[in-house]
Amino acid sequence: MTSAVAEDTTEKDVFGGVDSHADTLHVAVISDNGGHLADAEFSTTAAGYAAALAFLNAHGDVITIGVEGTASYGAGFTRAARSHGHRVIEVNPPDRAERRRIGKSDPIDAYAAARAALSGRAHAAPKDDTVAGIRALHNAARSAIKARTAALNQIGHILITAPETIRGKYGQLKGTDRTDTLARLRPAGDAVHTAVLTALKSLARRVKELTAEHQALTKILDDEVTAHNPGLRSAYGVGPDTAAQLLVTAGGNPERMRTEASFAALCGAAPVPASSGRTHRHRLSRGGDRQANAALYRITLVRMSSDSRTREYVARHTAAGRTKKEIIRLLKRAIAREIFRCLTTTVTVPAIADLRPLRQSKNITLTAAARHFGL
Template sequence: MDPHKRSVTIEVMADDESILGGGRFETTVEDYAAMRVYAAQWTDRVWTIEGCSGIGKHIAARLLADGEQVVDVPPKLSARARVFATGQGRKTDATDAHSIALVGTRMTGLRPVVDDQQLAVLQTLVDRRRALGEDHTRMISQLHALLLLLIPGGAKRFLSAAQAKVLLATVRPRDAAGKTRRRVAAELITDLERVYQRSKAADKELTELVRATGTSLLELRGIGPSGAARLLVEVGEITRFPSKAHSGSWTGTRSPIDASSGDRVRHRLSRGGNRQINRFLHIMATVQLRNQTEGGPTTTGAKTSTGIPRWKPCAPSNGACPTSSTAPSSATR
């Protein structure tokens, strides 16, 4: 199956790669029911869908709810299969569906999709929490721009809604433009206070849900409820990684990767890793380095004027720094 936002293209393929049928259906209730009826003539069936964690998630969730067996096909595998297809490599819906069916028929070890309600709830809430953070950043930027026009020199860099309200109370513009700026700034402060309340409630709910999973991520210094929930959502089922090196390569952290021929294995940062996970691991490492604790990562060298230790350059011979610890390569549930 090749999923789209409003339609899906399917191709029915047997074990010997013979094509038994196919078609295109809309994602409406009527067409979805028609697709189920059409596929019911093959009793021993497995749905292979591209991107069950992304664009194909909506149709995979509906099939799982109806008791169907669904397998996730990574987009990279279907793209590689499409290269060897006929038709001069044209990317059409039928070609995509055929490539996905070939991958599902030929490849072993594809990950079955599981209807994990706990992770689904976490993903919805952590996405909402990230949106609140983005709203906060946008409003603060707009508020700084307005205060710079209302107050000589503007406000300080790290500004809260309460501090902005105190500053705005000292401003009494007389011109029409100044009055409008002050009114919009007051509206932004009200919106910021609302965002603070929602973020606080979201953090509390995420903390309870993360602890309910039984994970120990919240015990790590530098990982909050939003970061722990994001790690759980992105990693999913940890057993799908054959080894620690596979997990490190997927997340983008430093892990032993075969970077050259021969028996030599060296550490390399995977540029194709998961940026979401790598971001939170970087935040965790930064917090640990700025707040030194016993047994945690350390830095060497003199401190700067702000009290933060300077980084000591790593030896260029092996590409790894022996004086500092790196963030963990994977998250476990």
């Protein structure tokens, strides 16, 4: 007796995991029940990405790919995978306890990323590329400020130990007066004086160049941020640098953050439960994106100093016995809620370019207009 067994041509579901590096990426494939199928290493080039995707597709129907570092080393592979219709999720590196237990290697990390995608432990969508230009400009402007600060600190340190004639003449100057004066120096005197004055002149010119560079970058950044999200840029207390940081934190696809609470947690502005037994309390979050947290803090300070509604809020809670730190925490949480709305919904900003000629034609001073609106 013979029997015919039909061949099962159904393509099985698989999950992928990627451990990314600067020059290579390690790809692992697991089945839908967590079994290890295969792993391999590929280069971080267009050909390497194509080979990695072909490797994944050869093992079945790829449901999800977990990638470690979608915004850094894994950005290229993430773009390639999404362009081919694959679902990609962001995977955090394994915690220290797990690494101590199972060790660390590229295959181990790749399989861990695949298991995170399978289990649902990792579910965050990666950021898209629409804010890549804003991120680049923001990083360049920030590095200019850091280099400028370093040069200013060097000027101060040199003046502390400089010969008395130099320290007495230039040590009392402050701010731009000192920088402008030092940049116009004509070093002369003995060898020591000439060397010190030359160093001061070089540093002062560096400060002026970096200041001009930062101003130019900030102007371009402001235009980019305003074009990308005019509602966010027009919010009270949100400047170009602050808006850029919040856009970089949220990404060009903020819908990946499902609620405003998740955005507040991402910014480290959500209170964290710290209860135990009969003690019921919350503490400040020390996690999240600390640069985004600093951006919310800057907005809070601006509003506390010049926004009438915020000042009334602060006075009301101060009278209720809250400390300044507690009030700032509450304000940052409320501002995070407002920023989330600006990031996820289209806010129409009225055109105001024609208001100045209209005000001047009616002989209304700027002071009178501000007094009318209580500003």
